[in-house]
Amino acid sequence: MPDTIISASILNSDLSDLRGTASKVDGSGAEWLHFDVMDGEFVDNITFGSSVLAAVKPHSRAFMDVHLMVMHPQKQVKLFADAGAQMITFHAESDCDPKEVIEMIHGCGCRAGIAVKPKTPVSGIVPYITDADMVLVMTVEPGYGGQGFIPETLDKIRDVRRMAPEKDIEVDGGMNRETSKLVREAGANVIVAGTFLFRAEDMGAAVSGLRA
Numbered sequence: 001m002p003d004t005i006i007s008a009s010i011l012n013s014d015l016s017d018l019r020g021t022a023s024k025v026d027g028s029g030a031e032w033l034h035f036d037v038m039d040g041e042f043v044d045n046i047t048f049g050s051s052v053l054a055a056v057k058p059h060s061r062a063f064m065d066v067h068l069m070v071m072h073p074q075k076q077v078k079l080f081a082d083a084g085a086q087m088i089t090f091h092a093e094s095d096c097d098p099k100e101v102i103e104m105i106h107g108c109g110c111r112a113g114i115a116v117k118p119k120t121p122v123s124g125i126v127p128y129i130t131d132a133d134m135v136l137v138m139t140v141e142p143g144y145g146g147q148g149f150i151p152e153t154l155d156k157i158r159d160v161r162r163m164a165p166e167k168d169i170e171v172d173g174g175m176n177r178e179t180s181k182l183v184r185e186a187g188a189n190v191i192v193a194g195t196f197l198f199r200a201e202d203m204g205a206a207v208s209g210l211r212a
C-alpha cells in the first residue's frame, strides 16, 4: 500500500489569507493542498475557481490536489491544469463520460482521480479504476466542511483497496486522529483534512496525529 499523504483542505481556512494558509501548510508536514471546487449545481455551495489556485500556487510548495464537485468537470480540467493543478479528481455522479475525463486530465499532464459520494456504490466505478491514478471515497456528503465521518464508508474503502492494491485511495470529510486511523486500517492512504487542521493550535502536531 502506498505511503500516507496528508492533504490540507483550504475550504475552512481563513479565506482572506490564502498566502498565510499556504505557508502554514508548508510548515506543517502536509504534502498536498486540497481545493474544493463547488459550482452551485453539483452541490448547493459555490467556492472558488482556477484563478484562486493560480494565485496560491507561487506561494506554496505543496502538491496541488483539486477536488471538482461540479456537474461538468470537462469544462474545468484545462483551466485547473493551466493554473498549476497536479491531481484533478472529478465525481462519478457528475454529467460526464468518466473515461473521457480521465483521458482529458492525463492529456493535460495531471494525475486523475475519480470520486464517489458516500451512497454511491463502488461497483459503478470499477471500469475506470485501472485508468485512474486515485479513487476518492467521500466520507461525508460533499458540499460543506466540518461534518461528521460516515462509518458505512469503511467497507467501500476496503473494497477499493482489494481491487487496487497499489493505487492512491483518498478519503475526504470528518477526518481527525481517530477517524484517520480507521480509514487507514481500511486501506486509505491520502487523508484530506480541513477543520481538524485549521482549528488545531499546532498544525504540525495535528498532521502527525493524522498519520499516527
Ligand code: DX5
Pocket: 009, 011, 012, 034, 036, 067, 140, 141, 142, 143, 144, 145, 146, 147, 172, 173, 174, 175, 192, 193, 194, 195, 196
Ligand atoms: C466536503 C469537502 C472536504 C472538506 C473536508 O465537500 O470535499 O474537502 O473540506 O472538511 P472537514 O475536514 O472539515 O470535514
Ligand code: ZN
Pocket: 009, 034, 035, 036, 067, 172, 192
Ligand atoms: Zn474535498
